[in-house]
Amino acid sequence: MEVKIARTAGFCWGVRRTVDKVMEVADQRPGAVVTLGPIIHNPQAVARFEVETAQARGLEVVDGTCPYVKYPQAMAQRLSREGYHVVIVGDANHAEIKGVVSYAEGPCTVVKPGGPIPEIQAKKVAVIAQTTCIGADFERVVGALAVRHKEVRAVNTICNDTEERQADARALAREVDAVVVVGGKNSANTRHLAEICRAIQPLTWHVETEAELQAAWFAGCRTVGISAGASTPDWVVEGVADWLGRR
Amino acid sequence: MEVKIARTAGFCWGVRRTVDKVMEVADQRPGAVVTLGPIIHNPQAVARFEVETAQARGLEVVDGTCPYVKYPQAMAQRLSREGYHVVIVGDANHAEIKGVVSYAEGPCTVVKPGGPIPEIQAKKVAVIAQTTCIGADFERVVGALAVRHKEVRAVNTICNDTEERQADARALAREVDAVVVVGGKNSANTRHLAEICRAIQPLTWHVETEAELQAAWFAGCRTVGISAGASTPDWVVEGVADWLGRR
Numbered sequence: 001m002e003v004k005i006a007r008t009a010g011f012c013w014g015v016r017r018t019v020d021k022v023m024e025v026a027d028q029r030p031g032a033v034v035t036l037g038p039i040i041h042n043p044q045a046v047a048r049f050e051v052e053t054a055q056a057r058g059l060e061v062v063d064g065t066c067p068y069v070k071y072p073q074a075m076a077q078r079l080s081r082e083g084y085h086v087v088i089v090g091d092a093n094h095a096e097i098k099g100v101v102s103y104a105e106g107p108c109t110v111v112k113p114g115g116p117i118p119e120i121q122a123k124k125v126a127v128i129a130q131t132t133c134i135g136a137d138f139e140r141v142v143g144a145l146a147v148r149h150k151e152v153r154a155v156n157t158i159c160n161d162t163e164e165r166q167a168d169a170r171a172l173a174r175e176v177d178a179v180v181v182v183g184g185k186n187s188a189n190t191r192h193l194a195e196i197c198r199a200i201q202p203l204t205w206h207v208e209t210e211a212e213l214q215a216a217w218f219a220g221c222r223t224v225g226i227s228a229g230a231s232t233p234d235w236v237v238e239g240v241a242d243w244l245g246r247r
Numbered sequence: 248m249e250v251k252i253a254r255t256a257g258f259c260w261g262v263r264r265t266v267d268k269v270m271e272v273a274d275q276r277p278g279a280v281v282t283l284g285p286i287i288h289n290p291q292a293v294a295r296f297e298v299e300t301a302q303a304r305g306l307e308v309v310d311g312t313c314p315y316v317k318y319p320q321a322m323a324q325r326l327s328r329e330g331y332h333v334v335i336v337g338d339a340n341h342a343e344i345k346g347v348v349s350y351a352e353g354p355c356t357v358v359k360p361g362g363p364i365p366e367i368q369a370k371k372v373a374v375i376a377q378t379t380c381i382g383a384d385f386e387r388v389v390g391a392l393a394v395r396h397k398e399v400r401a402v403n404t405i406c407n408d409t410e411e412r413q414a415d416a417r418a419l420a421r422e423v424d425a426v427v428v429v430g431g432k433n434s435a436n437t438r439h440l441a442e443i444c445r446a447i448q449p450l451t452w453h454v455e456t457e458a459e460l461q462a463a464w465f466a467g468c469r470t471v472g473i474s475a476g477a478s479t480p481d482w483v484v485e486g487v488a489d490w491l492g493r494r
Contacts, residue, residue: 127393135394143390146374146401147382153400154393 002223003244004176006168009228010237012161014066019233021064029060069096072128072157073103080106084153085122087111089141090130094188097130113137123150131159132189161230162189169193169227173200176225178218181206182240183229190229197227209236210243218247249470250491251423253415256475257484259408261313266480268311276307316343319375319404320350327353331400332369334358336388337377341435344377360384370397378406379436408477409436416440416474420447423472425465428453429487430476437476444474456483457490465494 011019026033072088080086085107090097092110101108111117113133125145129138135158142154173179179197183190185208194206205217218224224244228237258266273280319335327333332354337344339357348355358364360380372392376385382405389401420426426444430437432455441453452464465471471491475484 139390139394142393142399142401143386146389146403147386147405149403151400151402152389153398154389155398156393156396158394 001218001221001244001247003241004172004223004225005237005241006165006172006225006227008161008165008168009182009226010230010232010234012159012165012230014068014159014161015231018064018066021062025062066131068131068157068159069099072100072131072155075126075128075155075157076100076103076108077105079126079128079153079155080104080108082126084124084126085109085120087120087125087127087141087145088130089113089127089133089138091188094130096132100128100130111141117141117144120145120149125149125152127152127154128157131157132162133158135163165189165227165230166193166196169197170200172225172227173197173204176201176223177221178203178223179205179225179227180213180240180244181227181229182208182237183232184208187229187231190232193227193229197225201225207240210239213240213243215247218244248465248468248491248494250488251419251470251472252484252488253412253419253472253474255408255412255415256429256473257477257479257481259406259412259477261315261406261408262478265311265313268309272309313378315378315404315406316346319347319378319402322373322375322402322404323347323350323355324352326373326375326400326402327351327355329373331371331373332356332367334367334372334374334388334392335377336360336374336380336385338435341377343379347375347377358388364388364391367392367396372396372399374399374401375404378404379409380405382410412436412474412477413440413443416444417447419472419474420444420451423448423470424468425450425470426452426472426474427460427487427491428474428476429455429484430479431455434476434478437479440474440476444472448472454487457486460487460490462494465491 022033022035076086076088086104086109088097088100088108088110090110091112097110101110107122109118109120114137127142127145138156138158142152146152173196179201181190181194181197181204185206190206194204198204203221207213226237226241226244269280323333323335333351333356335344335347335355335357337357338359344357348357354369356365356367361384374389374392385403385405389399393399426448428437428441428444428451432453437453441451445451450468454460473484473488473491
């Protein structure tokens with residue numbers, strides 16, 4: 001089969017940066033290197049106390065948090081200090097949002113994308129977004145709050161990677177006979193990519209590695225597209241591409 | 248006919264305040280009292296230079312601008328000083344907006360409600376509204392800009408009077424056999440009220456005074472509703488109500 005890999009498949013800028021940092025630390029520092037949870041979905045802010053404990057014990061702490069993920073944390077802190085009620089458009093159960101919430105030093109409300117917008121008693125409201133928030137969801141919440149409150153300050157903390165990756169996956173799904181989306185079954189962004197591709201090309205498969213692939217899935221297919229989540233390493237994507245290229 | 252007058256027909260808070268002020272000045276000050284244009288649609292900011300000339304000549308100047316109209320002017324000045332590109336949702340040809348624009352000390356764009364939102368080259372955008380702007384129009388512009396720019400600061404400068412007045416007119420139009428909307432033919436808010444009522448009750452008439460009313464218009468009507476623009480004096484509304492009550 002001819003294999004087409006989406007331009008933006010695999011590691012986003014921030015993930016690559018963090019993984020490189022861990023590799024560098026492991027190469028240069030003597031002794032054990034430990035990450036606080038899986039490095040990619042690491043809720044840096046939530047783990048702050050653990051980090052502090054580690055520092056108190058004299059351990060060296062390397063902060064690998066993506067700057068795009070740190071930005072809404074800094075904004076939550078700054079805007080709540082300036083007297084704004086902080087509204088975060090995102091998933092309250094996601095580690096990233098737990099981190100952002102932990103930085104707010106005043107009232108803070110998490111609004112689920114597509115969900116109801118609760119009544120908030122505040123004159124000044126600041127709105128920030130999960131880095132993976134879809135633009136339309138942020139737009140809806142900011143607009144609705146702008147007519148309810150005296151002042152709304154919206155800081156666009158969305159990372160373009162998600163939308164670009166989804167746009168690329170959508171374009172790819174339109175031009176192939178089947179799609180393979182590579183990435184963790186527990187990765188929300190990978191699952192979302194698979195949903196997007198499946199809506200266009202019903203012959204879409206979500207796998208973690210090539211070990212799951214079955215030749216029968218691709219009967220009659222001449223071209224197959226590959227997309228991958230932001231936390232999927234290149235070597236996993238390449239393993240899948242090799243397997244498909246040999247069919 | 249039974250005559251029902253909309254709760255919010257006639258002078259809004261700001262117009263009443265300004266008209267009272269002129270009356271007070273006329274009563275207390277010796278000599279001539281002159282207004283800079285019709286006191287109600289007076290573009291205070293645009294006339295600033297004329298005011299300054301008047302002051303230089305030793306004339307006493309009384310500022311009767313509605314505080315709700317002054318507020319977006321002050322915001323345009325403050326936010327442009329803070330480095331925001333100022334966006335005003337409103338009618339660029341309206342005196343109020345000409346006034347607000349004159350206070351911006353940096354780049355400023357007027358976006359027509361319902362119209363296209365031009366591309367703006369700016370990281371920080373502040374959005375304010377014409378006091379008579381409809382909430383949904385402000386919501387749309389703020390939302391759209393929030394995803395385009397790094398920071399959007401929306402200050403809700405909408406005066407509730409317009410929406411309350413329109414909601415009352417809408418409710419009234421639903422329960423009567425005909426509607427009379429009283430106010431200047433050149434008054435945008437009165438014309439808009441007439442449009443709203445006509446969409447619900449086709450038997451809607453827009454008049455400036457009872458002199459225009461014709462008995463034939465109300466043949467077979469048992470109830471008639473009255474709505475009036477924010478700049479329509481009570482005595483004009485009462486003249487219309489008296490005429491209709493005698494039919």
